[in-house]
Amino acid sequence: MNSEEFRKRGREMVDYIADYMDTIENRRVTPAIEPGYLKDLVPLEAPQKGEDWDDIMKDVENKIMPGVTHWQHPRFHAYFPSGNSYPSILGDMLSDGIGCIGFSWAASPACTELETIVLDWLGKMVGLPEEFLSFSENSKGGGVIQGSASECVLVSLLAARAHMIRQLKKQHPFVEEGLLLSKMMAYCSKEAHSCVEKAAMMAFVKLRILEPDENQSLRGSTLQQVMEEDRAMGLIPFYVETTLGTTSCCSFDNLAEIGPVCEEYGVWLHVDGAYAGNSFICPELRAPMKGIEYASSFNFNPNKFMLTNFDCSLMWVKDRFRLTQALVVDPLYLQHSYSEKSIDYRHWGIPLSRRFRALKLWFVIRSFGVEGLQKYIREHCRLAQRFEVHVRKDSRFEVASPVHLGLVCFRLRGSNQINQKLLSSINASGKLHMVPASLNDKYVIRFCVCAQNATDADIDHAWDVISQFATDMQDIINDEIVDNKEATKDEKEEAEKEAEENAEEVFAMLDRKNKKSLRYKRSFFVRMVSDPKIYNPKIVRSLPSSGPRRHTTSETTTDENNVCVNSPTIDHEIITELMQTTNLEKALKDEDNKLKFLTKTTSDLSERIKMYGRREGEIKH
Helix, strand or coil: CCHHHHHHHHHHHHHHHHHHHHCHHHCCCCCCCCCCCHHHCCCCCCCCCCCCHHHHHHHHHHHHHHHCCCCCCCCECCCCCCCCCHHHHHHHHHHHHHCCCCCCCCCCHHHHHHHHHHHHHHHHHCCCCHHHCCCCCCCCCEEEEECCHHHHHHHHHHHHHHHHHHHHHHHCCCCCHHHHHHHEEEEEECCCCHHHHHHHHHHCCEEEEECCCCCCCCCHHHHHHHHHHHHHCCCEEEEEEEEECCCCCCCECCHHHHHHHHHHHCCEEEEECCCHHHHHHCHHHCHHHCCHHHCCEEEECHHHHCCCCCCCEEEEECCHHHHHHCCCCCCHHHCCCCCCCCCCHHHCCCCCCCCCCHHHHHHHHHHHHHHHHHHHHHHHHHHHHHHHHHHHHCCCEEECCCCECCEEEEEECCCHHHHHHHHHHHHHHCCCECEEEEECCEEEEEEECCCCCCCHHHHHHHHHHHHHHHHHHHHHHHHHHHCCCCCCHHHHHHHHHHHHHCHHHHHCCCCHHHCCCHHHHHHHHHHHHCCHHHEECCHHHCCCCCCCCCCCCCCCCCHHHCCCCCCCEECHHHHHHHHHHCCHHHHCCCHHHHHHHHHHHHHHHHHHHHHHHEECCEECC
């Protein structure tokens, strides 16, 4: 590809990305495929000769997109947001075009210096103490861009470990470092991200996981008690990881209490604000930062909640020399004459090679401005509160934890099993995507506002879907309970418990024993258009699969074999069996039942037809 073709294809790619973002809601939020789908569509050996770009792009839409989970979809409410915006994409494009590897100042001075400046910008924007900034007077601190929060945690743990070993060697110069290491203890909350445990495994240090309070917050008294116990046993506390905005429910550890304990024991305090740290650019949301002055290091991810594409995790340290002393390896071929006057970020993290990631961050901040970013975060908070209102208005549901920022944790009032069945049914339908968490041994559903341009209508639609699934599930359970109305109290409770446990099988139409229930028969048909368990999700049915596999889609491939699948195909055997075992005339004799059935069926099928039959701008009927 020469520069002339690159200009043409570049414009086409920008158009493709813009079209994708503009029409993403027409796609199914999660793919309807099975593991291994792609190996049946793509050859297992690379092509010997280069292929035409148009053929490659056809395969992107026909083979790759059907297997994509669309994180930017307005129906995606899982995990935390995956930051995205056009200024960030353009910044990444420019970074890729420049193609520098900024491991040192000499390797690309602008790459290093812009990173230092932008990190100071962000440090001031979130209200970090001046000790964490590079250009503050007499400061030993500074910021760096890492790949992820997991890297930030590991790097801070390694720095804390190296610093403590140096201190101990001064006191015990003849003791082996391995023996000293075996005595060292790190701490975190049970609600801390799993990357803390992984970092401890890789660093070969002991980790004690502590119980938070009823609001999932780690408290200073808990930490102090276990540190005293460990010291009495001859162990050496050296590192504490705290979280501002936990993954499960966005709870906040109590820095104001934990900080003085860490100072008393001389341990490294790391603060992980991966998601919530972005919100501190809004002054009214900074209350959880009280006590940040005690921290040795702090990180958050603009690639979660600040419209910046992955990867981009920001980390600040109060003493950069403690950080670099743990990571410096300085071969002759990497040294340069300005080493004493500049920052070499290769000493601040694990990899040597570093992309020019400061560009996209610089583009985003300059494009939106502080006020624009604040407006975006506040809007997500408002939308989460709107969802919370929906939950609280429905007596069947409960809010499972205090609502923070864009995350709402909720559940049906009932057993863990019924909540698990509810979530699995909703996710399987492809209408929404959410993930669970466990809070105080209760199974809860996490609803996070993720889409950049999320609206009130998106929130209301999500609640309508959740509410309808809950209604259908409750109808099924009530029918089973009614069937046992003559039973004793204990038998009724047992029947209710059994109904909840069997809910998924009912949704999947695998529980045959209740087919005599008219109400159940009606719900059976309703689920033909909403439950993927009566569809065949094998995407190869409708993708090019006949004959030998090709790298590209042949121009002679028939339309029938070249359909872009965004939803499953109906399993006709199951439908036929269903029709044979159900008396439709009797089931739809009641006018109210008939109207509900027809409304539900036509609504869902029309949506599916639009997704499934769209081709070259026309709808096939």
